[in-house]
Amino acid sequence: MIRYxxxxxxxxxxxxxxxxxxxxxxxxxxxxxxLTQAGADPAxxxxxxxxxxxxxxxxxxxxxxxxxxxxAEVHTxxxxxxxxxxxxxxxxxxxxxxxxxxxxxxxxxxxxxxxDMIVAADDxxxxxxxxxxxxxxxxxxxxxxxxxxxxxxxxxxxxGRVFGTPEAVSLGLVSRTAPASEVLxxxxxxxxxxxxxxxxxxxxxKAAFVRVNDNGYRSGAAxxxxxxxxxxxxxxxxxGLQAFVEKRKPVWGQP
Numbered sequence: 001m002i003r004y005x006x007x008x009x010x011x012x013x014x015x016x017x018x019x020x021x022x023x024x025x026x027x028x029x030x031x032x033x034x035l036t037q038a039g040a041d042p043a044x045x046x047x048x049x050x051x052x053x054x055x056x057x058x059x060x061x062x063x064x065x066x067x068x069x070x071x072a073e074v075h076t077x078x079x080x081x082x083x084x085x086x087x088x089x090x091x092x093x094x095x096x097x098x099x100x101x102x103x104x105x106x107x108x109x110x111x112x113x114x115x116d117m118i119v120a121a122d123d124x125x126x127x128x129x130x131x132x133x134x135x136x137x138x139x140x141x142x143x144x145x146x147x148x149x150x151x152x153x154x155x156x157x158x159x160g161r162v163f164g165t166p167e168a169v170s171l172g173l174v175s176r177t178a179p180a181s182e183v184l185x186x187x188x189x190x191x192x193x194x195x196x197x198x199x200x201x202x203x204x205x206k207a208a209f210v211r212v213n214d215n216g217y218r219s220g221a222a223x224x225x226x227x228x229x230x231x232x233x234x235x236x237x238x239x240g241l242q243a244f245v246e247k248r249k250p251v252w253g254q255p
Contacts, residue, residue, distance in 0.1 A: 002030045003052050004037070009045040009195035010188060011038035016052035022062030023107045028080045031111075032088055039092045045199055046191035047092070049115060050099035050184055057098075057124070060106025063133065067241040075229035081110055082139045082228075083221045089114050090210045093203035095194045099187040100124050101180050106137065113143050116206070118173065119187045120165045121180035126173070127162040134240020134250065136231050138224040142217060147172050 001024075003014040013034050015021045031049075038044045051057045066074060089096055098115035105127050112118055128137040137157055144153035148171040156163065168174040178186040194202065231237050236252050243250035 001027045002034045004034050006038065006041060006044050008192075009043065010048060010191045011041065011044045011046075012048045012050065012184075013038070014050050014052040015058060018053050018056075020056045020059030020103075021051055021053050021108070022059055022065070023077075023081065023111075024062045024065055025077050025080070028077065028085065032080070032085060035088055035092065035096075039088075039094065044094060045195040045197075045202070046094055047096045048099050048184070048187045048191055049096060049111065050187065051101060053102075055102035057100045057102055057104040058108025058111055059103060060108050060129075063241055063244050067245055069232075071229045071233045074232045075225060078228045079225045081107055082225050083218075085111070086114050086217070086221060089116075090214075093199070093206060095191075095202065095206065097187045097190055099183050100174075101183050103127075106130055106135075109137075110139055110143075113140075113147075113173075117175040117190065119176045119178060119183055119190065120168060120174045121183045122165055122177055123180055124165045124168075125162050126164070126168050127160060128157050129160045129162075131158065132160050132240070132250075133244045134231075134234075134237035136227060138227040138231075139221060142220040142224060146215065 001015065001017045003016050005012050013031065017027055035047065038047045095117065096115045098112040098118045100112055100118055100120040101124060102121070103125050104112055106129060109126065109128060128140060130137040140157055144157060152171060165174060165177055169177060176186060176190065235254060239252065239254060240250045
């Protein structure tokens with residue numbers, strides 16, 4: 001599910017779980033294992049997370065699989081996505097760059113925002129559609145207001161509307177842009193800048209940067225995981241997921 005290649009000081013991790021790179025327990029385990037591998041390799045100085053699936057960075061949780069899961073099972077998976085992945089990334093002494101092409105939604109936004117920088121295709125699209133399918137983008141209640149401000153975050157999280165790269169840039173979500181065919185190479189060029197720097201200074205600098213920007217993230221992440229598990233046990237969540245699987249509009253508020 002994760003294609004891994006390391007050369008010239010750069011490790012590339014390309015998610016390969018067609019058709020939409022849906023997030024599963026297995027995918028998260030492999031992603032974290034590959035990040036750990038890159039982090040432990042002294043020859044690797046920078047890491048890129050991208051997609052091997054055309055037109056998709058990550059479509060979020062694999063809802064067909066999770067529609068049959070229990071709240072406890074969901075708690076485990078979301079805990080990996082919201083908490084353990086962040087802790088792993090925060091503890092890496094090397095910068096991690098998200099190379100975003102195509103659509104990124106829901107849990108895919110979590111993966112991208114956990115990275116240190118985001119390079120996006122000019123025609124990439126972003127969104128938080130969780131409420132449309134009976135879920136809540138709870139971790140982004142913590143992430144997003146810090147990046148774009150309270151009122152703009154509420155707009156994106158509660159309308160669930162899709163927005164493009166130009167707006168993502170204006171909001172401060174995206175670091176750099178490039179044509180879709182050049183995104184990975186642009187990320188590599190940026191990674192080469194980091195590779196040329198002192199690894200010791202990068203380690204100390206990143207640790208300090210993460211520490212001063214934590215702002216209670218760890219405690220907030222735990223609450224976000226609990227909220228998703230709670231929501232997953234509700235009638236409306238089950239209806240939303242069933243409607244998604246059946247490709248129909250959900251009927252909210254049924255007994």
